[in-house]
Amino acid sequence: MFGGEKVLVINPTATQAVQDDQQVEVTGQVRQFVITEFERDYKLTWDGALKQQIEAEYKDKPVIVAQSLQASAPKNAQ
Numbered sequence: 001m002f003g004g005e006k007v008l009v010i011n012p013t014a015t016q017a018v019q020d021d022q023q024v025e026v027t028g029q030v031r032q033f034v035i036t037e038f039e040r041d042y043k044l045t046w047d048g049a050l051k052q053q054i055e056a057e058y059k060d061k062p063v064i065v066a067q068s069l070q071a072s073a074p075k076n077a078q
Contacts, residue, residue: 008033008054008063012042018071028066033058 009026011018018024031037035055038044042065046054 006057008058008061009066009069010038010042010044010063011066011069012044013066018069023072025070026064026066027068028064030062030064033061033063035059 009024009028035051039046
């Protein structure tokens with residue numbers, strides 16, 4: 001669906017941390033990334049530099065808002 005591109009997953013409940021390069025199965029809603037809408041809708045707060053980086057990379061691209069997330073064991077733990 002996303003043609004092999006990286007996809008931003010917003011996990012508003014943040015009940016589980018995910019590490020870089022960890023495989024996950026995500027169920028959720030696909031939305032266009034408009035940072036002001038996400039900050040408002042999910043009460044997200046961002047570090048200034050992180051906010052700029054994410055907005056530059058994902059602005060107006062599809063992202064997934066996770067309703068459920070199942071992560072595998074991190075690669076370094078295997």
